[in-house]
Amino acid sequence: MSADSTAVEAQGLLAFWHSFRIPILVAGTALLIVLHVYHRFHWRLRVPSSSEPSLSGFKAWPQEDPEGKRGIGVSSEKADSGSPLGVRITNKSTPGPKRVVGKQQWQKRTDHEGQRRDAASTSWIKPLIFFTSLTGSTEKFARGLGEELRSAAQEQSKGSERGGILPPEIHDLSYIDFDEYFIATPPPPPNTRHVYCFLIPTYNIDTIINTFLHHLNETHHDFRIDTAPLSSLAGYSVFGFGDREGWPTEEEGFCSQARELDRWMAKLTGRKRAYPLGVGDVKSDAQAALKEWSGGLLDILDEIAVTGGLGEGVVGSGDPLETDDEADDDGDSADSKTNIRSRGKKDSQTVIDLEDIQATLDNESLSGRKGLAPLPVDFTTPGKSPVQSMPSDLKEMVPKTSPTYSALTKQGYTIVGSHSGVKICRWTKSALRGRGSCYKYSFYGIRSHLCMETTPSLSCSNKCVFCWRHGTNPVGTTWRWKVDPPEMIFQGAKEGHYKKIKMLRGVPGVRAERFAEAMRIRHCALSLVGEPIFYPRINEFVSLLHGEGISSFLVCNAQHPEQLAALDRVTQLYVSIDASNRESLRRIDRPLHRDFWERFQRCLDIMREKRLIQRTVFRLTLVKGFNVEDEAVGYADLVEKALPGFVEVKGVTYCGTSSSAGAGLTMQNVPFYEEVAAFVVALGHELQRRGLKYGIAAEHAHSCCILIASERFLVNGRWHTRIDYDRFFELLEKEKTDGIPFRPEDYTKETEPWALWGNGGFDPSDQRVYKKGRNKAPAMKTDTLA
Ligand SMILES: Cc1cc2nc3c(=O)[nH]c(=O)nc-3n(C[C@H](O)[C@H](O)[C@H](O)COP(=O)(O)O)c2cc1C
Numbered sequence: 159m160s161a162d163s164t165a166v167e168a169q170g171l172l173a174f175w176h177s178f179r180i181p182i183l184v185a186g187t188a189l190l191i192v193l194h195v196y197h198r199f200h201w202r203l204r205v206p207s208s209s210e211p212s213l214s215g216f217k218a219w220p221q222e223d224p225e226g227k228r229g230i231g232v233s234s235e236k237a238d239s240g241s242p243l244g245v246r247i248t249n250k251s252t253p254g255p256k257r258v259v260g261k262q263q264w265q266k267r268t269d270h271e272g273q274r275r276d277a278a279s280t281s282w283i284k285p286l287i288f289f290t291s292l293t294g295s296t297e298k299f300a301r302g303l304g305e306e307l308r309s310a311a312q313e314q315s316k317g318s319e320r321g322g323i324l325p326p327e328i329h330d331l332s333y334i335d336f337d338e339y340f341i342a343t344p345p346p347p348p349n350t351r352h353v354y355c356f357l358i359p360t361y362n363i364d365t366i367i368n369t370f371l372h373h374l375n376e377t378h379h380d381f382r383i384d385t386a387p388l389s390s391l392a393g394y395s396v397f398g399f400g401d402r403e404g405w406p407t408e409e410e411g412f413c414s415q416a417r418e419l420d421r422w423m424a425k426l427t428g429r430k431r432a433y434p435l436g437v438g439d440v441k442s443d444a445q446a447a448l449k450e451w452s453g454g455l456l457d458i459l460d461e462i463a464v465t466g467g468l469g470e471g472v473v474g475s476g477d478p479l480e481t482d483d484e485a486d487d488d489g490d491s492a493d494s495k496t497n498i499r500s501r502g503k504k505d506s507q508t509v510i511d512l513e514d515i516q517a518t519l520d521n522e523s524l525s526g527r528k529g530l531a532p533l534p535v536d537f538t539t540p541g542k543s544p545v546q547s548m549p550s551d552l553k554e555m556v557p558k559t560s561p562t563y564s565a566l567t568k569q570g571y572t573i574v575g576s577h578s579g580v581k582i583c584r585w586t587k588s589a590l591r592g593r594g595s596c597y598k599y600s601f602y603g604i605r606s607h608l609c610m611e612t613t614p615s616l617s618c619s620n621k622c623v624f625c626w627r628h629g630t631n632p633v634g635t636t637w638r639w640k641v642d643p644p645e646m647i648f649q650g651a652k653e654g655h656y657k658k659i660k661m662l663r664g665v666p667g668v669r670a671e672r673f674a675e676a677m678r679i680r681h682c683a684l685s686l687v688g689e690p691i692f693y694p695r696i697n698e699f700v701s702l703l704h705g706e707g708i709s710s711f712l713v714c715n716a717q718h719p720e721q722l723a724a725l726d727r728v729t730q731l732y733v734s735i736d737a738s739n740r741e742s743l744r745r746i747d748r749p750l751h752r753d754f755w756e757r758f759q760r761c762l763d764i765m766r767e768k769r770l771i772q773r774t775v776f777r778l779t780l781v782k783g784f785n786v787e788d789e790a791v792g793y794a795d796l797v798e799k800a801l802p803g804f805v806e807v808k809g810v811t812y813c814g815t816s817s818s819a820g821a822g823l824t825m826q827n828v829p830f831y832e833e834v835a836a837f838v839v840a841l842g843h844e845l846q847r848r849g850l851k852y853g854i855a856a857e858h859a860h861s862c863c864i865l866i867a868s869e870r871f872l873v874n875g876r877w878h879t880r881i882d883y884d885r886f887f888e889l890l891e892k893e894k895t896d897g898i899p900f901r902p903e904d905y906t907k908e909t910e911p912w913a914l915w916g917n918g919g920f921d922p923s924d925q926r927v928y929k930k931g932r933n934k935a936p937a938m939k940t941d942t943l944a
């Protein structure tokens with residue numbers, strides 16, 4: 159092709175473009191718009207399948223939630239009872255969020271995982287009817303209720319194999335062992351839960367009902383037992399009989415014991431009141447009222463069988479939202495709160511300890527004592543006689559009219575004078591029944607039914623997270639209250655103790671000979687609550703104990719070095735060692751003293767000096783997550799510093815109070831015995847590594863407690879951790895009269911073989927009572943020291 163012909167073609171094309179360029183441009187633009195629109199529309203319509211990877215990296219929207227847990231799905235007209243929310247979810251696949259339509263149905267309880275699990279698997283309800291009757295009318299009603307429930311059970315068993323009500327059991331409270339039903343619940347048959355039904359008359363005289371209520375009270379307040387040990391029940395309900403002729407109103411005592419029972423059961427079950435308390439006047443409406451109550455109860459039993467729970471938010475459901483006064487009954491409102499409120503603080507919710515208003519009081523005192531607050535007495539200053547320097551118009555620490563007084567008495571304390579307390583310990587009752595003493599029997603030979611637990615000072619300078627005093631005690635760093643004479647405290651404590659022992663005589667299983675022995679106190683544990691050496695006349699008090707041949711175990715919190723140094727000889731002296739370092743101690747003990755760590759260290763120095771004249775003990779309370787992990791080395795440092803005769807290591811007991819919960823303490827913080835044992839072994843190895851002569855001597859697996867002892871108490875290869883009490887008093891007398899001092903090694907006794915490390919620590923002459931369904935295998939030691 160020539161150059162001329164190419165030029166002609168180009169000219170032709172150019173002429174064509176000039177002639178048709180506008181239609182070409184319009185058509186091209188239109189085509190582009192069509193393509194763009196098509197593209198966008200196509201993507202909108204496209205729904206990726208679940209298996210197809212999406213470009214954006216998100217997974218495709220699920221078509222169906224197999225567990226029905228997510229609130230997604232297409233609406234349907236009919237609710238599906240298989241779904242927890244009563245929601246039916248169809249298979250229709252639709253892009254975008256699904257809508258939920260359906261009505262809320264009876265829900266399975268969701269507040270506790272355990273309960274939800276129970277609900278899923280439980281379909282049978284077994285009612286246990288408890289009654290007591292003196293003149294026979296309540297028994298008649300109880301049998302009638304039994305018949306009613308039995309026929310309901312029969313009726314149901316015709317139609318259903320999936321669950322329902324089982325025939326009831328009837329128990330007369332006068333003939334059963336309370337421990338079997340009211341410390342823990344008896345194990346139910348498979349897929350079954352118990353409901354406790356009570357028919358209870360009221361008597362204003364001493365009957366088995368008093369013993370029963372006292373038992374519930376004790377169980378609830380015992381720091382060794384969960385505060386709600388009956389929470390595995392599906393529910394409970396109480397019906398009371400009374401006589402309106404003699405006791406016309408509630409205030410005048412109509413059905414008062416049924417009311418009290420209802421309150422205790424609410425606490426012990428974690429508020430599982432299945433149906434509200436019913437009451438009937440035996441001379442008028444009892445029959446009709448009972449019929450109405452049993453009808454309602456039957457409905458609820460049905461519902462529990464179907465839904466597995468009591469339902470949420472309904473009256474009497476036992477839901478935590480229920481607004482009765484049971485929480486307050488625990489006395490969680492310390493008097494310090496009341497004091498603050500009465501002092502006109504704006505924020506009534508603020509909890510401020512007495513200590514925190516110390517500055518205010520001090521100022522007022524200095525400026526003419528305007529507020530009439532008592533002068534704080536610094537009895538910590540050595541050389542001063544605190545008693546003499548105290549003003550005479552001081553206030554009482556726990557006046558009878560104070561909320562603290564009623565809170566403590568409700569918890570079972572007998573308040574002695576204005577600042578002391580005494581309480582019967584659970585082990586005392588256990589020993590009276592021949593069911594075993596506390597760990598102090600295994601380690602030191604203290605028989606629990608001969609032991610009085612008391613304190614001459616309900617006040618303390620710490621707010622330990624695991625304290626079981628329910629936040630009811632006054633706290634402070636200085637004594638600024640009226641001081642009761644030691645003779646009066648001693649007398650009052652003994653009277654209170656003996657009175658409580660006497661109340662136990664009707665308890666099933668109490669051994670006559672032990673009951674007689676218990677009427678002579680042989681030991682005193684100055685450890686109840688508060689800080690015994692806070693009491694300015696503690697030495698006189700201890701000397702009164704010794705004067706009557708009562709041995710003294712005194713536990714202090716290592717915060718009052720001067721008082722500790724000034725303390726006369728006791729049979730065994732303890733310091734609580736709740737942590738191995740400053741930060742842990744601050745977190746656990748929540749001390750009020752700013753120089754708590756320095757005070758703590760000084761107390762250890764004093765313990766080191768005292769170890770040569772008396773038995774000294776470190777008491778370690780292990781709280782998982784607070785003071786266990788990696789702290790064995792730290793504890794070994796403390797042992798090395800004070801060289802105590804003994805180190806008692808104990809797992810914390812969860813008391814379930816709001817104060818412990820507020821400190822972040824839960825059941826998860828309670829170590830298993832194996833964990834305590836592993837810690838003890840680690841600590842023992844660390845002590846040996848440092849050349850300190852200690853060994854693991856004894857154990858009381860029953861209460862999760864193990865004893866490390868100095869080899870000063872290892873005689874001819876045998877542990878001598880027990881105390882020869884007769885010898886102690888002999889030596890004490892000699893010391894007093896002739897001035898001959900003695901050493902801890904002078905009053906020891908050989909440890910019983912059953913108490914030695916590895917043997918469990920339960921006295922074979924006592925009767926070991928296992929709760930039904932609990933593991934009977936003795937706890938195994940995990941290791942031994944070489
Ligand atoms: C000595 C005595 C004291 C009583 N005290 C009260 C009372 O404080 N409050 C009350 O509501 N009923 C009281 N009652 C009435 C009984 O609770 C009532 O009669 C009941 O139904 C007795 O039941 P029982 O016979 O099955 O044991 C008392 C009855 C007696 C005999």
Ligand code: SF4
Pocket residue numbers: 583584585586596597598604605606607609610611683
């Ligand atoms: S030593 Fe303590 S636990 Fe043991 S019986 Fe005495 S008060 Fe109770």
